[in-house]
Amino acid sequence: xxxxxxxxxxxxxxxxxxxxxxxxxxxxxxxxxxxxxxxxxxxxxxxxxxxxxxxxxxxxxxxxxxxxxxxxxxxxxxxxxxxxxxxxxxxxxxxxxxxxxxxxxxxxxxxxxxxxxxxxxxxxxxxxxxxxxxxxxxxxxxxxxxxxxxxxxxxxxxxxxxxxxxxxxxxxxxxxxxxxxxxxxxxxxxxxxxxxxxxxxxxxxxxxxxxxxxxxxxxxxxxxxxxxxxxxxxxxxxxxxxxxxxxxxxxxxxxxxxxxx
Amino acid sequence: xxxxxxxxxxxxxxxxxxxxxxxxxxxxxxxxxxxxxxxxxxxxxxxxxxxxxxxxxxxxxxxxxxxxxxxxxxxxxxxxxxxxxxxxxxxxxxxxxxxxxxxxxxxxxxxxxxxxxxxxxxxxxxxxxxxxxxxxxxxxxxxxxxxxxxxxxxxxxxxxxxxxx
Numbered sequence: 334x335x336x337x338x339x340x341x342x343x344x345x346x347x348x349x350x351x352x353x354x355x356x357x358x359x360x361x362x363x364x365x366x367x368x369x370x371x372x373x374x375x376x377x378x379x380x381x382x383x384x385x386x387x388x389x390x391x392x393x394x395x396x397x398x399x400x401x402x403x404x405x406x407x408x409x410x411x412x413x414x415x416x417x418x419x420x421x422x423x424x425x426x427x428x429x430x431x432x433x434x435x436x437x438x439x440x441x442x443x444x445x446x447x448x449x450x451x452x453x454x455x456x457x458x459x460x461x462x463x464x465x466x467x468x469x470x471x472x473x474x475x476x477x478x479x480x481x482x483x484x485x486x487x488x489x490x491x492x493x494x495x496x497x498x499x500x501x502x503x504x505x506x507x508x509x510x511x512x513x514x515x516x517x518x519x520x521x522x523x524x525x526x527x528x529x530x531x532x533x534x535x536x537x538x539x540x541x542x543x544x545x546x547x548x549x550x551x552x553x554x555x556x557x558x559x560x561x562x563x564x565x566x567x568x569x570x571x572x573x574x575x576x577x578x579x580x581x582x583x584x585x586x587x588x589x590x591x592x593x594x
Numbered sequence: 595x596x597x598x599x600x601x602x603x604x605x606x607x608x609x610x611x612x613x614x615x616x617x618x619x620x621x622x623x624x625x626x627x628x629x630x631x632x633x634x635x636x637x638x639x640x641x642x643x644x645x646x647x648x649x650x651x652x653x654x655x656x657x658x659x660x661x662x663x664x665x666x667x668x669x670x671x672x673x674x675x676x677x678x679x680x681x682x683x684x685x686x687x688x689x690x691x692x693x694x695x696x697x698x699x700x701x702x703x704x705x706x707x708x709x710x711x712x713x714x715x716x717x718x719x720x721x722x723x724x725x726x727x728x729x730x731x732x733x734x735x736x737x738x739x740x741x742x743x744x745x746x747x748x749x750x751x752x753x754x755x756x757x758x759x
Binding site: 335351468486492506510557561562576 | 725732
């Protein structure tokens with residue numbers, strides 16, 4: 334049995350971010366560090382939100398500010414968008430048709446990675462840091478085993494269809510569509526697997542996993558194959574006739590007893 | 595592709611030309627095609643490692659989903675040759691049933707653990723098909739798509755703000 338863990342949740346960007354640490358981590362350390370993490374995330378939201386008309390990114394989009402007038406983080410994130418646009422051969426693209434750059438797709442994971450250094454201040458030997466489909470971890474929570482992450486059932490309902498161990502990989506990102514029933518079958522092409530209900534990518538960098546998971550959702554199977562050339566592992570799920578048809582790369586870090594419990 | 599023969603894996607998923615691994619410099623070829631899949635964004639994967647010649651003696655059974663070309667395939671399990679490079683040994687085997695390749699197994703892939711292949715960036719560009727069932731695992735976290743795009747979240751955020759909530 335896993336030893337008990339402590340979980341703290343902070344809210345930013347209208348999403349919950351959860352941190353799991355071993356129970357041995359002191360409450361006072363958590364109480365001290367978590368507010369800084371929350372405020373870091375909220376700062377990122379204030380800079381990058383395209384909803385808030387006075388955010389630096391909104392002003393940039395309207396041409397009211399230059400990149401040089403924005404905080405350096407803006408250039409950093411836009412550089413990352415370009416990096417992953419190139420790496421994914423265009424499948425990840427933050428440029429909207431109207432010309433506005435919308436880096437929202439990776440701002441969240443960029444912000445998650447950005448606060449990573451603060452976890453050292455907890456004195457924790459292990460931590461797991463997640464928000465929705467994106468999760469990254471360090472260390473082992475106890476002697477029982479490494480951090481274990483389930484992959485949600487794309488049919489929703491809260492179940493899991495697969496489970497992986499973190500260790501050899503440190504990050505997992507899952508991207509999905511709002512309607513998994515969409516694009517179930519394309520009779521003209523006679524195939525359905527270019528449209529995934531969900532794509533999970535495992536690797537060492539959460540932002541990279543996030544960008545590739547998004548790219549796979551946009552670009553389909555070719556992109557899932559290409560991800561492997563970057564050393565990433567992929568699990569895609571399509572839903573047809575109520576069943577989950579998955580495809581995984583050979584290196585997918587499946588939990589050792591997954592599928593047998 | 596002069597000496598290559600095609601294998602259709604899992605119905606329509608992977609086409610292997612020859613046998614072996616693309617990432618192994620002196621190994622044979624593993625290439626992937628994506629029949630019929632037009633990527634909406636016109637994406638092409640990064641260039642595959644340069645294919646090297648496929649040794650003629652390589653025992654590659656032929657199979658396809660198209661009945662008229664699968665006639666030569668005999669059901670069974672076909673281990674490929676062991677191909678070695680500096681990172682270790684590589685070997686796959688395929689399982690043929692009813693003239694169709696139903697599985698590709700990696701017997702050796704450069705590390706001791708056959709499934710921990712691409713940690714060393716020797717990623718094999720291949721995907722294996724399977725049907726997954728919902729199960730309960732003892733996990734610390736569930737990675738699931740939130741089913742809302744960040745833009746939707748922001749939009750909702752704004753709606754709540756406007757509503758004074």
